[in-house]
Amino acid sequence: MTKQKADLLQGTLDMLILKAVSLGPLHGYGIIQRIRQISGEMLDVEQGSLYPALYRIEQRGWVSSKWEVNETNRRAKFYALTRAGRRQLEVEEASWDRLVLAVAKVRRAM
C-alpha cells in the first residue's frame, strides 16, 4: 500500500500538535499516531522534530505535561491542551482556513 504523503508546511506542526491533543491528553508517541491516523496516513511527523516543537509549545503555556501511567500500565508523559492552547488553536485554524481559501481562489483564477 503506497500512499502519497504531503509535505508539512512550515509552521503547521504546532497547529497539528494542538489539534491532536485537543481531543484528549496524549503522550508524544500517541501524538504522532493520532496525526497519522486522522490525516488518513497522509501526514507523518518526524519523530526528531516532534519533541523540540512539543517543548516549545509547552514553554509557551499552550500545553501542560504530566507523567502518568496509561491503560496498558506503562508510564508515559502526557500532554494536555491548556485554555491558552485552545485559544491559540482557534487562531491558527482560522488563519489556516483563510490561507486555504485564498490559495483556492488564486488557483481557480489561473
Added chain:
Amino acid sequence: MRWFNIFSARLRALVGREAVIRDIDEEMRLHVEMETETNVGRGMSPADARRAALISFGNFDSVRNVAYRVRGGGMLETLLQDIRYGARVLAKHKGFTAVAVITLALGIGANTAIFSVVNELLLRPLPYRDAERLVMLWEITSEGRHQNTTSRANFRGWREQNTAFEGMAAFSDQRLTLTGDGEPEEVSVQLATPELFRVLGVEPLLGRGLTQEGERPAAPEVVLSHGFWQRRYGGDPGVVGKPVTLNGVPCTVAGVLPAGFQWHIKQRSGTGRPAEIWTVLAMPTEGSAATRGRFLSVVARLRPSVSLEQAGAEMKTIAARLEQDAPQYNKGYGTQVIPLREQFVGNVRPALLILLGAVGFVLLIACANVANLMLSRAAAREKEVALRTALGASRMRVVRQLLTESVLLALLGSVFGLLVAWWGIGALVAISPRDLVNLQGVGINLTVLGWTLAVSLLTGIIFGIAPALEATRLNLNDALKEGGQGAGGQGTRNRRLRSALVVAEVALALVLLASAGLLVKSFARLQEIDTGFNTENVLTMVVRLPDGKYKEEPQMVAFFRQATERIRALPGVRAVGTVNFLPLYGGLGSSTGFTVEGQPAPPPGEEPSTNVRVTDAGYFGAMGIPLLRGRNFTEFEANESKHVVIISESMARQHFPGEDPLGKRISVQMFEEPTPTEIVGVVGDVRYDSLIDEAQPTVYFPHPELTYPFMTLVIRTTSDPAEMSPAVRRELSAIDPDQPVSDVRTMNQVMADTVGRARFNTLLFGLFAGLATLLAAVGIFGVMNYSVTLRTREIGLRIALGAQPNRVLMLILRQGLLLTLIGIGIGLAGALALTRVMSSLLFGVDTTDPATFAVIVLLLTVVSLIACYIPARRATRIDPLLALRYE
C-alpha cells in the same frame, strides 16, 4: 579553581540540569519502546523492531540537545560557562584583576558609604506613624526671621480655629535638675501639651502619656524616655507612680515610652539635645501677659484629605485674625508650615545630593580607568577573540562573554567596596559635625546592599561595553596573520578610544577638584572671620543652679561671685567672667525691643531691637572683647543693681549716630516695668548669633540687674585651658558639692563645632577630589605607557636617526599634555556649569572664583605631567637596535 567547580556543580544540580536531561531521555526511551512494540505487532522480530524504531527516531543526541535548549537550559549553561571562563581569565591575570578590583572597590565603596547616609536621612521613613502627614508650625517674625517659636496664646488660637489638622501639640525643651533617688543630675526635659504623643502616634510602653492640662498642676506627671528609664531605673517595671523631683518640684512618673522613640527638633531647642523626660506644659488662663512669650515649637498632624498648601492657607487666615485681635503682640507676624522630613534634613539635603554626585563622578573615573585597563588587554586578546569567532561564535556571543567577565570584575570590586564602605561609614559618623543630624543609625542594610549590587552591575556594563565591542570589531584575517600584535587600524582606534577616556577622566577630576578648591577657600574665609572675641586659651562651662535650692536672686548672684573669686585665685587663670549665653552657642538668638530716652517713641511693636546679654565685670577681659569708650562694670555694680548697661559698637553707631552714647539712658523691654538704664561703656562688636551674619547690636546687663539662674563661666588661662577643668570643678564643688556643671568646652571647640558642617563638606570633597585626581593620574600613566609601547618602533627609528633624549621626552610629554589640556578645557566648562549648585555651601567665595580655578588647572597639569614623565623617560631609553627588530 576547585572551589569554583564544586560551586558550579552544585548550582547545576540546584537548577536541575541533570533532572531535565533525565526527563527528556526517559521520554524518548519510552517513545522508542512504544514504536518497537508497534513494530513487533506488525510481525517484526524484536531486534529488527528495535532497530527500525531507532532509525525512524533519528539522531538521538541532536534531538536531546535541541530539546534541552528549548526547555531553557541553554541560557543558564552558557552563563555558567561564561562565568567559569571569566573567573579563570581573572585568576590568570592577577595583576590586572588586583588593580581593577582596588579601583572599583574605592569607587563603589565611596558610593555605598554616601548612599547609606542618603538612604538613612532622605529615603527611610521617619519613625512615626504616617509621618508624611506630620508638619511643624512656626511663626515668621515681623523682622522676617523664619522658624520662630510661637506663644501659648497664639498656639491656643491655632488649635481652636484650624480645620486642617487632626491634632496639634506644643512643646519646649529645658534643662532641669533632677533630684531624688541617686545622684542629682541635669536632664533634658520637654514641656509639652498632652496631645504630643497622640499626634506623633506613639503608645507608652508602661503606664500612660501626659494627661494634665491647663494651669501648672501642683503635682505634675512625667513620662520617661526608654533610655532614661534603663539608665536611671535599670528598667524597673514598677517605676510608674514613683516620685521624682525636678528643679525642686515633686512630680510623679506616669509612664515610659517605647525604645527607639525620639523626638527632638534641633531648631530653637533650648537644650540642643533630645529630651529624656516629658512633663506637662502649663497653659495659664487666657488674657494673662505671660501667655504672650514666644518659646513654643508646634507639631501637627494633617487630616488625610488636606494638602500642605491648604493647611498653609488656613494658617495664614488664622494668623491674620490673631494679628487683628492682639496687634501689640502679633503685628507683622506670619506663619510657616514645614513637613517634618524637611524640618529634619532640609538643611543637609543639598549637601548630601551634591556629595552623592561627587562620588558618582569618582565612580565614573574608576570605570574609565578599568575600561582603559581592559582596552590595553584588548590587543592581547585579539587572537583569542579571532579564534573564537573563526570557530563560529557570533559577535553577540563573544561580547556577552566579555561582558560577563567585566560584571564579574565589578561584583568582585563591590565585595571589597563593601569593606571600604563599612570602614568609610565609621569614619563618616566619627567626623560628622554635632549639629548635622543623627548619623548613628547609618549602616549597611538591605536597601544599601541592593543599591551596591545595582551600581556594580551597571558599573560592569559601563566599563565593559566599549572594550567588548572594541575587542570584537576586528578583521579576522589581519588578527590571525599578525600574530597578536595589534597595529594598523585596530591599534589607532583603540588608542583613540583610550585617549577619549583619559580626556573624560581629566574633565571629571577637574570638576571635583574645582568644587573642593572652592570649599577649601570658603572654609578658610570662615576661619578668618573676626568674631569680636579671642578664642585662644579660653575654657567655658555651664552652671545651672537648681531653683529648689536657690530661690532668691541675691543667692544666685552670690554663688557666681563666689565662684569667679575662687577661680580667679587659681594659678594659671588670667581672667574669669560669666555670661548667660556664649557667642555661637547655637541656642535662641534673643531679640528684644528698646526705647531711647529723649528720642521720639516709635509706635508699639515697631521699636528697634537688640541682643541682650547678662555678664559681670570679668567677662569682657576673659573673652578678649575690647572696651572702646567709657568704663567697664565695677565690682560694686556687678554685685548690686545700679541700672547701668554697656552697649556694643554697632548699637552705638546705629542708634546714637554722631553723638556720645555715654550717659544716655535706654529702656530695654526685659522688665515688667519700663526701667531706664544708663550707658556707661561701649565695647567691640561680637557675632553672637551666627558666624556669617554681621554682629547685631547688643546690650550688656550686669548680672544683679537681670539675674539668671544659669550662667556660663568664661575662664582665660595661661596654658592649655582643657587642663584647668578639674581644678575649676573642685572650686565649684567646694561651694556646693551637689552643683553639676555641663557643656565643658574650650572656645576653640565652640568655634570648631560652629564650622563643623563646613569642615565636614570640605573634608569629604577634598577626599573625593584627591581620589579622583589619583585615579585620573593612573589613567594618564596607563595610556601614555601603552602609547610608548605602540610607538616603540617609531621612537627607536627617531633615536637611530639622531633624536636627542630631550626631544623624545618632549614628544611624549606633549602628547600627554595635549590630552590633559583637552580634558581641562571640557572640565572647566563643566565645572563652571556645575559649581553653581554648590552656592549654598559656600561662604565668601564666588562659584566661579578665578583664583581657585587657576590653582586647580595648574595642579592638574602638574599631576598629569608627572604621570606622563615616567613613560616618557622609558621612551628615551629605548634601544634603537632592539626596537627595529621588535615585532
